[in-house]
Amino acid sequence: KAGVTQTPRYLIKTRGQQVTLSCSPISGHRSVSWYQQTPGQGLQFLFEYFSETQRNKGNFPGRFSGRQFSNSRSEMNVSTLELGDSALYLCASTDPGTGATISTDTQYFGPGTRLTVL
Amino acid sequence: AQKITQTQPGMFVQEKEAVTLDCTYDTSDPSYGLFWYKQPSSGEMIFLIYQGSYDQQNATEGRYSLNFQKARKSANLVISASQLGDSAMYFCAMRVGNTPLVFGKGTRLSVIA
Numbered sequence: 001k002a003g004v005t006q007t008p009r010y011l012i013k014t015r016g017q018q019v020t021l022s023c024s025p026i027s028g029h030r031s032v033s034w035y036q037q038t039p040g041q042g043l044q045f046l047f048e049y050f051s052e053t054q055r056n057k058g059n060f061p062g063r064f065s066g067r068q069f070s071n072s073r074s075e076m077n078v079s080t081l082e083l084g085d086s087a088l089y090l091c092a093s094t095d096p097g098t099g100a101t102i103s104t105d106t107q108y109f110g111p112g113t114r115l116t117v118l
Numbered sequence: 119a120q121k122i123t124q125t126q127p128g129m130f131v132q133e134k135e136a137v138t139l140d141c142t143y144d145t146s147d148p149s150y151g152l153f154w155y156k157q158p159s160s161g162e163m164i165f166l167i168y169q170g171s172y173d174q175q176n177a178t179e180g181r182y183s184l185n186f187q188k189a190r191k192s193a194n195l196v197i198s199a200s201q202l203g204d205s206a207m208y209f210c211a212m213r214v215g216n217t218p219l220v221f222g223k224g225t226r227l228s229v230i231a
Binding site: 033042043045048055056058088090092105106107108109110111112114 | 165217
């Protein structure tokens with residue numbers, strides 16, 4: 001199976017602009033999670049989608065939003081970019097099985113999108 | 119709240135030797151999953167090994183094994199016969215129920231020839 005793909009891989013934007021990042025999960029995986037990784041804050045959870053519904057949301061401002069489509073592909077959007085949004089954005093997919101409990105489900109990550117805000 | 123602690127910011131190991139990366143966790147929930155990931159300089163997070171809280175035996179995957187000590191709440195990663203390609207950041211992570219995956223701050227492993 002093909003792995004998780006993320007596009008674009010690199011992105012340079014200026015403050016105030018908006019950006020949309022895309023993630024295609026492993027075929028058959030219905031859950032997608034997004035993370036932000038910075039040297040100072042480490043890996044921080046943004047949101048998780050399962051069957052087009054947001055299941056979990058991290059502690060990020062409303063400028064960060066996401067969605068999932070019926071084919072499980074997901075996008076995240078950041079509006080009014082700030083310098084501090086410069087980071088590696090990682091997407092992960094998993095197949096939650098019955099969805100009853102997901103603590104045992106392994107998340108498989110994509111290569112990430114490296115966003116630089118100037 | 120769940121928490122993962124990795125106390126070793128950086129470690130060095132000689133090629134072909136074994137190395138242990140420490141991870142302690144904190145949760146009051148009896149059901150949880152513990153994961154280790156490797157992140158090379160390219161940025162991609164590579165899944166290495168998983169241990170469930172109810173698993174009786176320590177998990178192993180090739181050269182990777184997880185030393186799971188439930189009473190001490192530790193889940194150390196052991197890499198046997200280190201290779202130069204093992205040089206990377208290593209993250210311990212935990213998931214409890216339907217809550218998000220929580221990561222530690224990571225350990226940078228450098229393998230020396």
